[in-house]
Ligand SMILES: O=C(O)C[C@H](O)C(=O)O
């Protein structure tokens with residue numbers, strides 16, 4: 001098994017950097033459905049570019065390389081202790097090589113282990129089978145979409161849909177609701193795995209396992225096949241669209257599995273996965289650990305359609321170039337829907353920083369500043385200089401308890417993130433004269449290119465993703481989705497999609 005560790009390393013790199021063929025095809029089908037020039041079409045074209053760039057750069061598609069979860073099938077007698085140790089070593093090596101972000105954090109102290117190893121990370125499951133070869137499957141599912149997983153206990157009363165009973169129609173309602181509640185925060189359009197039954201733990205596990213199915217397979221259970229087809233045929237009419245911008249495509253895949261339950265329990269568990277659906281697998285020779293084949297067709301067989309932005313967006317849209325520090329007057333002139341290009345200094349800040357800034361000073365003047373909700377993948381070169389390797393936005397709503405106060409306390413003019421923020425932030429934008437800009441979630445290579453120089457970093461003790469990076473920026477494009485006049489595209493899409501959800505109230509499977 002001298003090649004086992006190297007093969008697992010190759011699997012990690014491939015999974016993180018090269019989206020498989022079936023996922024690419026689903027994204028391409030979405031591109032074909034969106035009307036040219038719309039916000040969703042533009043975002044899909046950025047996503048396609050990003051997929052291509054990640055493949056060429058052999059760098060993470062999204063900066064959040066998720067919770068590495070391995071599922072291994074091996075012949076009776078294979079040494080699982082040795083395999084597990086080699087898997088951990090491969091994970092640490094891939095982290096060192098910036099193919100994975102440092103993503104393992106002590107839950108109580110917040111300390112980042114720096115190598116993706118720690119209690120509970122990575123997740124490694126072994127199962128024996130009666131074959132001679134070894135199969136290693138890996139999914140890298142990020143935190144933002146993981147936060148949008150949801151579990152229902154039937155019977156339930158669902159927003160917009162009314163009663164969901166303990167039957168196929170109740171399950172149908174749960175799935176439609178799960179897609180609605182995710183809005184754009186899990187970087188829609190997404191893929192969902194659904195687990196019917198089990199207990200709270202095995203139900204979620206079953207849901208996650210569904211994500212290992214091929215996007216284009218057909219469920220052998222006739223009832224579940226009908227349910228999957230129904231969801232695929234109807235979910236897009238919720239109108240949530242790419243990144244929650246509104247649009248024709250909200251869901252890219254739906255896979256449903258079932259297992260037995262206790263008489264008293266009826267769980268429907270939904271695992272939501274963003275468009276950056278990174279899962280791959282290898283079949284290994286159990287004598288030497290060499291890769292015999294890939295489980296999912298590799299991405300290079302389906303090149304992405306990388307149109308230039310101009311070709312993709314002939315539509316009229318206002319584009320405003322802003323240089324930091326930004327003035328109140330410039331901000332007040334912006335309206336929801338405008339595209340903003342940012343040049344100058346940008347500062348990253350997410351959960352740890354926002355909490356800290358509530359009762360401490362900032363390490364530098366933030367008047368007129370642009371704060372980017374982002375936890376990047378960074379690499380230090382031999383000369384000690386830092387470089388941005390992947391840097392898409394993180395889900396902004398987590399900062400809702402802090403953001404409004406921080407905008408006012410420090411004079412921040414632009415908050416950049418994804419998924420939108422709530423009423424408290426919207427009020428602060430209006431009061432102070434600031435704007436919320438939505439960047440395309442997962443487009444980590446696309447945005448990394450905009451960061452020309454790392455000028456400095458504060459709070460390295462928070463760990464690389466949570467530190468405050470000061471970045472010299474050129475040509476960072478994002479869309480105004482909350483302006484300083486009380487308008488929020490997110491609030492509009494949420495309201496509109498709730499009305500559309502209510503149309504699915506009547507029974508379908510009786
Ligand atoms: O942690 C991140 O970088 C992003 C996260 O996956 C998110 O979707 O919010």
Ligand code: SF4
Pocket residue numbers: 062063064065066141142143144145185186187274275276392393394395441442443
């Ligand atoms: S940022 Fe978006 S694309 Fe990346 S892991 Fe989070 S949900 Fe997925």
